[in-house]
Structures are given as structure tokens and as C-alpha cells.
Amino acid sequence: MSTAKTASGAEKALRTGPSSWMVAPALAFFLIFAIVPLILAAVLSFTKWDGINPPAWTGLGNWTRTLSDPVTFQSLWLSFKVIIVSWLVQTPLSLLVGVFTAGRQRYRAVLAALYFLPLILSSAAIGIAFKSLLDPNFGLSKAFGIPALAQDWLGNPELVFYVVVFVIAWQFVPFHSLLYQAGTRQIPASFYEAAELDGASRVQQFVHITLPQLRYTIVTSSTLMVVGSLTYFDVVYILTQGGPGYATRLLPLDMYLTGFASSDMGDASVLAMLLVVIGLLLAVGLTKLTGFSRMTSQQEGA
Amino acid sequence: MKLLHGLGSPTRKRNLASPAAAGRRTLAAVGVAALSVGMAACGSTGMGGSSGGSNSSGGTAITTWALSGASNDMFQKSFDEWNKAHPDEKINASYFATNAYKDKIRTAIGSDQAPTLIYNWGGGVLKGYVDAGKVMDLSDIVKQNPALKDKFTPSVADGGVIDGKTYAIPLAPVTPVHFYYNKDVLAKAGVNPPQTWDDLLAAIPKIKAAGAAPISIGGGSKWPYLMWEEYLVDRLGGPDVFKNILANKPNAWSDPAVIKANTMIQQLVDAGAFVDGFSSVQADSSADLALLVSGKAGILMQGAWDYPSVSKIDPKFISSGKLGYGAFPAVPGGKGDPKDVAGNPTSYWSISSKATPAQVKTAVDYLVNGLWDQSYVDGMISSGEVPPLKGLDDRVQKAGDYPAAIYKMTNEAPSFQMSWDLALAPAPSAAFWTQLDLLFNKAETPQQFSDNMNKTIGQ
Numbered sequence: 001m002s003t004a005k006t007a008s009g010a011e012k013a014l015r016t017g018p019s020s021w022m023v024a025p026a027l028a029f030f031l032i033f034a035i036v037p038l039i040l041a042a043v044l045s046f047t048k049w050d051g052i053n054p055p056a057w058t059g060l061g062n063w064t065r066t067l068s069d070p071v072t073f074q075s076l077w078l079s080f081k082v083i084i085v086s087w088l089v090q091t092p093l094s095l096l097v098g099v100f101t102a103g104r105q106r107y108r109a110v111l112a113a114l115y116f117l118p119l120i121l122s123s124a125a126i127g128i129a130f131k132s133l134l135d136p137n138f139g140l141s142k143a144f145g146i147p148a149l150a151q152d153w154l155g156n157p158e159l160v161f162y163v164v165v166f167v168i169a170w171q172f173v174p175f176h177s178l179l180y181q182a183g184t185r186q187i188p189a190s191f192y193e194a195a196e197l198d199g200a201s202r203v204q205q206f207v208h209i210t211l212p213q214l215r216y217t218i219v220t221s222s223t224l225m226v227v228g229s230l231t232y233f234d235v236v237y238i239l240t241q242g243g244p245g246y247a248t249r250l251l252p253l254d255m256y257l258t259g260f261a262s263s264d265m266g267d268a269s270v271l272a273m274l275l276v277v278i279g280l281l282l283a284v285g286l287t288k289l290t291g292f293s294r295m296t297s298q299q300e301g302a
Numbered sequence: 303m304k305l306l307h308g309l310g311s312p313t314r315k316r317n318l319a320s321p322a323a324a325g326r327r328t329l330a331a332v333g334v335a336a337l338s339v340g341m342a343a344c345g346s347t348g349m350g351g352s353s354g355g356s357n358s359s360g361g362t363a364i365t366t367w368a369l370s371g372a373s374n375d376m377f378q379k380s381f382d383e384w385n386k387a388h389p390d391e392k393i394n395a396s397y398f399a400t401n402a403y404k405d406k407i408r409t410a411i412g413s414d415q416a417p418t419l420i421y422n423w424g425g426g427v428l429k430g431y432v433d434a435g436k437v438m439d440l441s442d443i444v445k446q447n448p449a450l451k452d453k454f455t456p457s458v459a460d461g462g463v464i465d466g467k468t469y470a471i472p473l474a475p476v477t478p479v480h481f482y483y484n485k486d487v488l489a490k491a492g493v494n495p496p497q498t499w500d501d502l503l504a505a506i507p508k509i510k511a512a513g514a515a516p517i518s519i520g521g522g523s524k525w526p527y528l529m530w531e532e533y534l535v536d537r538l539g540g541p542d543v544f545k546n547i548l549a550n551k552p553n554a555w556s557d558p559a560v561i562k563a564n565t566m567i568q569q570l571v572d573a574g575a576f577v578d579g580f581s582s583v584q585a586d587s588s589a590d591l592a593l594l595v596s597g598k599a600g601i602l603m604q605g606a607w608d609y610p611s612v613s614k615i616d617p618k619f620i621s622s623g624k625l626g627y628g629a630f631p632a633v634p635g636g637k638g639d640p641k642d643v644a645g646n647p648t649s650y651w652s653i654s655s656k657a658t659p660a661q662v663k664t665a666v667d668y669l670v671n672g673l674w675d676q677s678y679v680d681g682m683i684s685s686g687e688v689p690p691l692k693g694l695d696d697r698v699q700k701a702g703d704y705p706a707a708i709y710k711m712t713n714e715a716p717s718f719q720m721s722w723d724l725a726l727a728p729a730p731s732a733a734f735w736t737q738l739d740l741l742f743n744k745a746e747t748p749q750q751f752s753d754n755m756n757k758t759i760g761q
Contacts (some may be wrong), residue, residue: 136579
């Protein structure tokens with residue numbers, strides 16, 4: 001028994017390297033700041049709590065009310081719309097900008113620095129700046145006297161959704177471009193040299209070398225985008241507060257407004273649990289779907 | 303830019319006043335953070351002498367949180383003078399931006415960690431504190447110190463009274479809502495400041511013909527909508543309509559006055575009375591006021607808290623006599639008194655029910671002897687603001703036409719309706735904002751508005 005134990009212990013040490021205790025601090029942080037609040041939110045979702053009085057048990061009341069509220073579904077639908085439209089807008093843009101800035105030419109480096117500028121701005125600053133730019137009387141609408149610009153960007157319930165998607169893209173395209181830039185620079189130059197010898201055009205090189213080689217970058221970036229879109233909050237909150245009406249009340253905004261404007265922490269916790277479940281499903285689904293978990297090098301397969 | 307005006311004076315904006323309105327202010331940085339919770343919760347001498355001789359012993363140092371921004375100086379001056387005269391009863395204040403304060407104070411009160419003096423806006427949020435037993439009943443203290451009641455304009459002091467008991471004492475200027483005019487625009491259009499609703503309707507096409515928007519409104523900030531609602535309902539049905547709503551009477555939102563008011567609002571929208579793109583004009587950055595001052599609009603309904611911002615946008619606007627102001631028009635056939643006003647009576651101090659007797663003594667001493675002292679009142683009047691006190695006619699007259707007009711408006715008003723979103727509990731208040739947003743954007747009918755609001759009764 002004891003020999004078996006030492007043997008397996010030694011074997012394990014050989015196999016895994018550093019002691020698994022090394023993971024303890026990270027795990028502790030994760031428990032305290034992710035798992036415990038999650039459990040607390042789950043408990044709160046069964047109570048009525050206004051933040052001042054002690055929470056009172058209400059059973060499934062919050063769940064049935066929230067899940068039968070049309071506003072919840074409107075928010076959920078909007079969030080899905082943001083996920084899809086944001087992905088469609090951001091992915092091609094980031095891919096092109098990323099590949100473009102991966103080139104080593106001086107002018108590209110200068111442009112890259114400009115493109116990545118939004119990365120260093122805070123969401124609040126971006127929100128406030130765009131809110132002023134889009135002011136219907138003192139902003140872009142009236143500044144140039146161009147009829148096409150004279151829109152009520154943040155007040156028109158149809159238009160405002162796309163404005164929000166645009167501002168989010170403006171904020172996040174630089175980050176994803178950076179991923180693509182790094183991914184592209186990892187592709188060995190010999191691939192392109194070989195392709196050039198074979199007479200492949202620029203476009204052919206992009207389609208047959210760059211894109212397949214960036215496959216896992218696309219997966220990473222898309223996962224971040226999709227899960228990130230689900231939790232977009234700050235910029236939208238500053239731009240529109242979820243309005244006009246319910247036009248931009250995304251699920252995270254709905255949660256915040258329910259919790260902190262209506263002081264209804266119970267219902268807000270239900271929405272929070274919804275967000276957690278949907279976020280997890282999306283993340284797990286995406287990794288499974290794309291074979292990300294089985295990630296291996298693609299280089300030999302090119 | 304306009305934005306900066308809003309950031310520069312967040313406390314003068316009405317936005318500081320709304321509990322539900324987590325959203326309405328810009329994200330000004332948290333003013334001062336260093337939380338000196340270092341209060342010695344020592345000496346428990348009992349609150350026997352809480353009626354207050356100023357230098358009597360038995361008090362201790364206390365803490366309070368107040369709002370950063372324009373009023374920061376007013377508070378700090380008051381506390382500094384107090385602390386100098388009362389080294390044993392020091393008040394240590396920390397200052398927070400409105401948004402940060404609202405989140406913080408709610409958490410602190412909920413976990414019994416609140417400062418001794420609690421800054422609040424009366425209304426539905428204060429009632430929440432009272433129902434949870436988190437703030438002290440000050441009725442006995444007021445009885446021993448009648449001045450705590452008698453010196454205030456009654457309609458303003460009422461904001462701190464719940465179910466006949468006093469829980470809060472006024473601390474800030476009184477800020478009713480009224481019409482602002484750009485006299486140049488009105489003159490160009492050939493109209494006089496509207497005295498009745500019909501005057502207003504008649505003025506709309508004329509102002510439009512003169513090339514300006516008739517009415518400016520900051521719909522993007524949402525709360526400006528409710529000023530129209532509360533005035534129209536009061537003019538049509540009197541103060542009882544909203545009293546019924548507050549009393550949780552079933553279907554109180556279906557009162558004919560509410561339906562009629564909302565129909566009239568949508569008539570204004572249909573007539574193009576409101577400025578183009580009004581649903582995204584930001585009141586939190588004073589864009590609505592800038593429209594008026596720059597001559598792009600003729601009329602603006604806003605609170606007295608906007609008056610100091612006028613000079614920030616155009617320093618000569620007031621001195622050159624372009625600014626007009628007046629009461630909300632009378633509505634013929636309505637039950638309400640045309641002298642009624644609505645707006646924010648003021649903000650208030652309450653005392654935490656978790657304070658020790660010694661802390662309570664300091665707080666009460668300050669409220670009785672320190673708060674509304676001569677220099678506090680003088681400072682307020684000299685900046686063109688109107689203290690919620692009786693018997694200031696002469697002094698306010700001297701301070702200028704505007705403070706005099708506001709003082710008269712407030713003191714002659716049979717009813718001073720507290721802004722509905724302040725008076726309502728948080729959940730109905732948040733719903734009210736959204737429903738008004740839908741109503742003004744014609745995304746729902748007055749009937750749907752009433753139906754949806756009826757569902758929030760009792761929440």
C-alpha cells in the first residue's frame with residue numbers, strides 16, 4: 001500500500017511538474033470573487049430584497065414574474081441581436097485591420113497606432129464623447145448641414161440600435177485587430193514565399209493561407225466577442241440608459257435598472273442567473289463547436 | 303462644451319435629486335473619498351439634553367456624507383464654522399458624486415453602517431428608510447425646538463414628514479419648476495409668455511414660423527418629461543390625484559386627469575411643439591437650456607436649479623434682459639389651483655437610528671443651532687438661491703428679481719408637489735420614467751400608460 005502510494009506520487013510529480021498547490025491562490029480568488037457571489041445571487045433570486053430591509057423568502061415568485069415579463073424577453077432578444085450584429089460587423093473589420101497592420105511597413109505601424117487608440121479610452125469617456133457627438137442639435141446632425149447626417153441618432157428607436165452597435169464596434173475592433181495582428185505575424189513567411197513561387201495572387205494568399213492559419217484566432221476572438229456582447233453595459237448605459245422606451249434595454253441593463261433603479265434585487269438576481277447560464281452555454285457551445293478544446297498546431301496542415 | 307456645464311455643477315441639477323434615477327447624471331468622479339469613519343463611538347452620556355444649548359457637553363464627533371459639486375463649499379463652510387465653535391462635537395464630512403452617493407448610502411443603511419447625518423431627498427426613498435426603521439423619528443426634538451418646524455416654509459418642511467411624524471429637516475434651497483423664456487424669440491414670434499394652455503397652443507405655430515422650436519425639453523435624460531406630467535395633472539385634477547396614487551388606491555393612474563394630461567402631452571408632440579430630436583436632448587449636460595439660451599427654442603420648463611447654469615452658457619443672457627420666467631400656464635376648466643407649484647422642495651438631513659445617544663446629541667445640536675445660521679442663509683441668498691425659510695421677503699427682494707419671484711411662487715403656492723419620481727417608491731418611480739419615455743415618443747397611448755402604471759401600484 002505505502003509503496004504503491006509513493007510510486008503513484010512520484011509518477012504524478014513527474015507527470016505534472018509543479019505542485020498543484022500552486023493553483024490554490026488563483027482558486028481561492030475565483031471562489032471568493034466568482035463562485036461565492038454567484039451562489040449568493042442564486043439565493044437572492046428566491047427572495048424579495050430592496051437593499052434596506054432584510055431579504056424575505058418568496059420562493060419561485062421572482063422567477064415566474066420575471067420569466068413571464070415581456071420586457072425580459074425583449075431584452076433577451078435585443079442582447080441576441082447585439083451578439084449577432086456585433087459579430088457580423090466586428091469580425092470582418094478586425095480581421096482586415098489586423099492583417100493589414102501585421103505588415104512591417106512604417107506607414108502601417110503609424111496607422112496601427114491610430115487604429116488602436118480607442119483601446120486606451122475608458123468606456124465612460126467613449127460613451128460621453130459619442131453622446132455629445134450625436135446630440136441632435138449641437139452635434140454631428142446639425143454641424144455640417146448634410147441631410148444624411150441630420151438624424152436623431154439616439155432618439156429614433158429604429159436607428160439607435162445600430163448606433164449602439166457602431167459605438168461598441170468602434171470601441172472593440174481595435175482589441176480584436178490586435179489579436180488578428182498577432183495571429184498573422186505568427187504565420188511563417190515561408191508559406192507566402194512558397195505561394196508566391198507558385199504564382200498565387202494577394203487575394204489567393206489571404207484566402208488560402210492567412211484565413212486558415214488564423215482559424216483559432218477567429219475562434220478566440222469570436223468567443224470573446226459573443227460572450228462580451230452578452231454583457232455590454234457601460235457604453236449603452238451612458239448613451240441611452242436603455243431608451244428610448246425599451247429600444248436599447250439589453251439584458252445586463254435590464255438587470256442593473258431592475259436592481260439599482262427599482263431597488264428590486266430579487267428580480268435582478270433572476271436576470272443575473274439568466275445571464276450566467278446563457279453566457280456559460282454560449283462559451284461552452286462555442287468551444288465545443290469549433291474544436292477549440294482540442295487545439296493543436298495547424299502549421300503542418302497548411 | 304455643453305457637457306462641461308453639466309459636469310461642473312452636478313449638484314445644481316435636478317438629477318441629484320432623484321432616487322430612481324441612477325442614470326441621470328454624468329459620471330463625475332467621486333469627489334472626496336477619504337472616508338474618515340474614525341469616529342470615536344465613545345461617551346454614552348445619554349441624550350437627555352438633546353434639545354440643545356450649543357456648547358453643552360455630552361456630544362461626540364460624528365460623520366456625514368454629502369454631495370460633491372457646487373454645494374460642496376456650502377456644506378464645508380457650514381461644517382467648518384461649526385467645528386471651530388464646537389471642538390467636542392465635530393462633524394466630519396465626506397463628499398461623493400450624486401450617483402456614487404446613492405448607491406453607497408443605500409448599502410450603508412441596509413447594513414447599519416450609515417453615517418449619523420443622512421442626506422436625502424424625502425419622498426419615497428425616505429419612506430423606505432422609515433419603514434425599515436433606519437432613521438430616527440425627530441418629532442419629539444421638533445416639539446422641544448419649535449423653530450425646527452416653524453421657520454421653514456410649511457410645504458417644504460412637509461417633505462420630511464411621514465404619517466404625521468418628522469423624520470427629516472430641510473437643508474438646501476427650494477427649487478420649484480417653472481417656465482423659462484427666451485424673450486428675443488418670443489418677441490420675434492410676436493407672442494407673450496403664455497398665461498393659459500390655450501395661449502401656449504396658439505404660440506406654437508407662431509414660434510415655429512419665426513424659425514425656432516417652441517419648446518425645448520431634455521428627453522434624453524428622461525426625468526424632464528415628468529415635469530410636464532405632474533404640472534398638467536395638478537392643473538387638471540388638483541393635488542388629490544397624485545395623493546391617491548401615493549396612497550396605493552387601485553387604478554389611481556386611470557384618473558381622468560391623468561388620461562387627459564397625457565392626451566394633451568401627445569397633442570403637443572403632434573403639433574411639433576417640442577424641439578426636433580427632443581428624445582435625445584440631454585438635460586444632464588444642459589443641452590436643453592443651451593437650446594433656449596442660444597435662441598433655438600422659445601420656452602423651456604425646468605427647475606430653479608437651472609438658473610445658475612444660464613450664466614455659464616451665456617454670461618450676458620440675464621443681464622441683457624433676455625431671460626423671462628413665469629409659472630406653468632393655467633388650464634381652463636381644470637380643478638387645480640394655477641398657483642400650485644411642482645418641483646423639488648429641497649433636500650433634507652435625517653439622523654440614523656443606529657447612532658449612539660452622544661452622536662444623536664451632536665447631530666441635533668447642529669440641526670438646531672448650526673445648520674440655518676446667519677452665514678448659511680446669507681451664502682445661499684447671495685448666490686441667487688432661495689432658502690426654504692419664512693419671513694425673508696425683504697432680503698430676497700434685494701437679492702434680485704429672480705429669487706424674489708421664486709420666493710413668491712413658493713410661498714403663495716397652496717400646494718408644492720414633490721417631483722413624482724422622488725415621491726414614489728423606487729420600483730414605480732423607475733417604471734414611471736420608462737412609461738413617460740414611451741408616451742412622449744408616442745410608442746403607447748395614454749390608456750396604455752395608465753394600464754401599465756396601475757400594475758406598479760403597491761410595489
